[in-house]
Amino acid sequence: MSWKVTLPCTRQEAEALHEEDEWLATMDPVPSIVADEVEAFNDAKWRIEVYFAKKPDSSIVALIQSRLPSAAEAKPILAKLPDEDWVVLSQQGLKPVRAGRFYIHTDANKGKVPADTISIHIEASRAFGTGGHETTSGCLTMLDKLKRQGKRYELIADIGTGTGLLAFAACHLWPRAYLTASDIDPVSVDVTAENARLNGYLLGARQGEIALCTASGTDHPLIRQRAPYDLLIANILAGPLIELAPSLAQILGEGGTLMVAGLLDSQACAVVSAYRKLGFRLQRRQNTGDWPCLIFVKRTRYGWQRPLRADGRTSQPPGDFGTW
Structure with a gap:
């Protein structure tokens, strides 16, 4: 016993x-x-x-x-x-999550995987992002919608990757993309590497592979060198999202897509305002419970009109995944 x-x-x-x-x-x-x-x-x-x-x-x-x-x-x-x-x-209280075409499960709750889904195995672990929280499942659903709309991306970055779940989903949807996944917490980067091996995703710098790094926000040579991206994913917290707005704008290409989540419904206006000031247009908002997922598009005339003051860093402490 x-x-x-x-x-x-x-x-x-x-x-x-x-x-x-x-x-x-x-x-x-x-x-x-x-x-x-x-x-x-x-x-x-x-x-x-x-x-x-x-x-x-x-x-x-x-x-x-x-x-x-x-x-x-x-x-x-x-x-x-x-x-x-x-x-x-x-983990007995955890249930498998179906979001878009994705089916997220642990060893304990896998059950019968639906035939029309993509199965991703993510154990409850030392990092945030098992798919069970509405903010993560909302991002998965939104990524699936972007793919169904025919969106094509060649350079993708997942800033604040947690367990790597959203990076894996993006890698499946756009298998020829160059994909970067980062987190401020080195434990999360280790967990993402473990989960990548568990699910058969390749780590590396080539097309179809996931390049990992530990970074505060966008402050890392790997993230900077691969810019400009045409899809950025940031499922973190409202404060860091606002703080990182200039830095994310700096590494996103004109006309690129920015997906942000991890904010409460009551925080959405402040986040939208921060990005509108930098020339972003809110294209879509999807609420999953009290947790919205926002899709922005960077205006093509943005950049030469406005100076950026961005150091790429966030004051969010390592290991602070919010209260998921």
């Missing part, structure tokens, strides 16, 4: 817990930790679940609680679990 200890915490406390910490390394076997938000957009309302191969004694539970100052007065919840893989248990 296996055991689970659940405690409330803050987001900062959850992110400070790592399996490599010395206090965890002394335990044999080393327990696994899963952190999750309890209330969306509330960093004070998180929880951790610590999984053990055998029942932890009170001193171990007290040690964990001591590392969570906000849980000092909380009563730990100790639960006995069936003898199953905790990763599978943590």
Whole structure:
């Protein structure tokens, strides 16, 4: 049997817990930790679940609680679990996602893949983007619509790639394109490489391959050298989208398509305003729940009329995927 200890915490406390910490390394076997938000957009309302191969004694539970100052007065919840893989248990609530022609699944929820879909295997992992959130599924649907409209792209970049899901979808839709995928978090880049191998997508710099790099926004030689792009995808957060507007404008070719997502409906006006000021035209807006996906087109006369002040960087910290 296996055991689970659940405690409330803050987001900062959850992110400070790592399996490599010395206090965890002394335990044999080393327990696994899963952190999750309890209330969306509330960093004070998180929880951790610590999984053990055998029942932890009170001193171990007290040690964990001591590392969570906000849980000092909380009563730990100790639960006995069936003898199953905790990763599978943590993913039982996930369902496969169908978005456009794509079918996104994990090992635990694959089920029967519909015959008319493209299957992509993405495990719930250390990076954002398993397809289950409306902002990601909305992007997949929009990419599918662009393809059905006959859009053709030769140079594509996915800025803030997370697990690589949107880059994989674009690679399937436009298999002869040169595709770049980047993220501010090196863990996400590693996860994307793992997922690419898992799904049979090639990594590299040639047509039909995905070139990976770790970058803050567009601040990387690989991203700059491959510009101008004719399709940019940025499924990040509203703040970084606004902050990166001049930089994204700088690397997108005239007449190019920009897809942005990761913003709430209440944030859309501010994002649209930031890009309109730079000469972009909002071509389409698709809402999936409270999460819009926006398609902009860069005006062909843009560039020589307006100076750009862009350093390519964002202040978004690595590992901050929002509250998906």
